[in-house]
Amino acid sequence: MKKYLGIDIGGGSIRGSVVDESGKIYSEHRETTDRFSENEAFLSAVERVIEKNFKSEKFEKIGIGSPGPIDIDTGFIFSSANLVNLKNTPIIPHIEKKFNLPVRFNNDANCAALGEFHFGKGKGFTNLIVLTLGTGLGGGWINNGKIYNGYKGNGMEAGHVTVVMNGAKCGCGQNGCAESYFSARGLVNRYKDSTGDTLGSAADFFSLVQKGNPVAMQVLDFGINALAELIRNLIHITNTEKIIFVGGLTRSYDIFGKQLIEKVNEIIFPVFRNYTKIEVGSTLAGTLGAAALCFEI
Numbered sequence: 001m002k003k004y005l006g007i008d009i010g011g012g013s014i015r016g017s018v019v020d021e022s023g024k025i026y027s028e029h030r031e032t033t034d035r036f037s038e039n040e041a042f043l044s045a046v047e048r049v050i051e052k053n054f055k056s057e058k059f060e061k062i063g064i065g066s067p068g069p070i071d072i073d074t075g076f077i078f079s080s081a082n083l084v085n086l087k088n089t090p091i092i093p094h095i096e097k098k099f100n101l102p103v104r105f106n107n108d109a110n111c112a113a114l115g116e117f118h119f120g121k122g123k124g125f126t127n128l129i130v131l132t133l134g135t136g137l138g139g140g141w142i143n144n145g146k147i148y149n150g151y152k153g154n155g156m157e158a159g160h161v162t163v164v165m166n167g168a169k170c171g172c173g174q175n176g177c178a179e180s181y182f183s184a185r186g187l188v189n190r191y192k193d194s195t196g197d198t199l200g201s202a203a204d205f206f207s208l209v210q211k212g213n214p215v216a217m218q219v220l221d222f223g224i225n226a227l228a229e230l231i232r233n234l235i236h237i238t239n240t241e242k243i244i245f246v247g248g249l250t251r252s253y254d255i256f257g258k259q260l261i262e263k264v265n266e267i268i269f270p271v272f273r274n275y276t277k278i279e280v281g282s283t284l285a286g287t288l289g290a291a292a293l294c295f296e297i
Contacts, residue, residue, distance in 0.1 A: 003059040006291030007049060009066040009108060011035060011082030011135025011185070012248075016049040017287035018057040021295055023119035025284070027056035038085045043094050050099060062095065063104045063293035065111030065286055067136065072153030075105050081160075081171030082136045082185065104293035107154065108132065108286055110147050113140030115289030116244050120282045127241045129234055130281065131158060134247035136171065137179040137186070137227075140289075141238060158234060159183065163226045168193070181226035184249060190219045206252040224256055228263035235264075235272050244281040253280050 001020040008015045013033055018026040029052035031045045050062065067080045075092020092105045106114075113130035116122035122130070126145045132138040139158025141148040148155050159179035160172050167176030168190060180186045184202035191205055192198055194215050199205050208216035231243055245253065257280070265273050282288070 004291040004294040005059045005062045006287040007064045008286030014049050016053045018059050019291045039089045061102050061294040063290040065108035065290040069154045109138030109140040111289035112246050112285040113142050114292045115285035116281045117142045118292045119288050121244050121279050125241050129240045130244045132247040133249035135184050137183040163229045178230040182223040224260050231264050232267045243278045246281045246285045250280045
């Protein structure tokens, strides 16, 4: 069976998995990302992921999912809110030249949506939205069985929808984005705004919530309301069958999930409560979906 390498580029790591068209995983390797890496160091990290996987399993195509904004036609990453020093990074031309293999490219959240559509909670559904709850907050939309790309692959940038007018500064440079309130960086930064204390990770933040820290609980409550408003907008605009969450923050879903669902159901049209499902998906949706770019028509 043909094998493909799927690479998921995130704010914290670059992960690559060799998979076949059934979704079976044959190897996986990861490199930590430095959010301040410039083009050369970043591309070297991507190369190492490819090389390590190729030593484990041979594959014939590479699919790459990256945060944007990107250009899926030229294969460039223009910039990234969470990899702040990337500028006009020629990731696909570079990788194709280095490895002499065909490379497919798309937004990382689009790839996560594709992964759920082919292999996960979205299998058998033709209209679904995946929200990536990680370092940032991304969105991918499968519409009538196909990825919705927009013009150059930057459609459905859900994390950069304004949910709080004149709100907190986002990594994209604007104010009040959903990502500023419900993402690993958003939650930690909002806690710092209130206390002056810098937490090491989202896990530290959720640990404080579980201990009953009043500031952390207040930050989370506001973040849940902000995310619920984003979901309301997405459901009303797309009339999607499913909203699926993936990413590192889903490990804490038992802390925020019930309150989030209750809030969403409170503010969406009653008819949508009857058939719009909200679920947690796979932690490997990004790499599986990136690999699936290789056999998408």
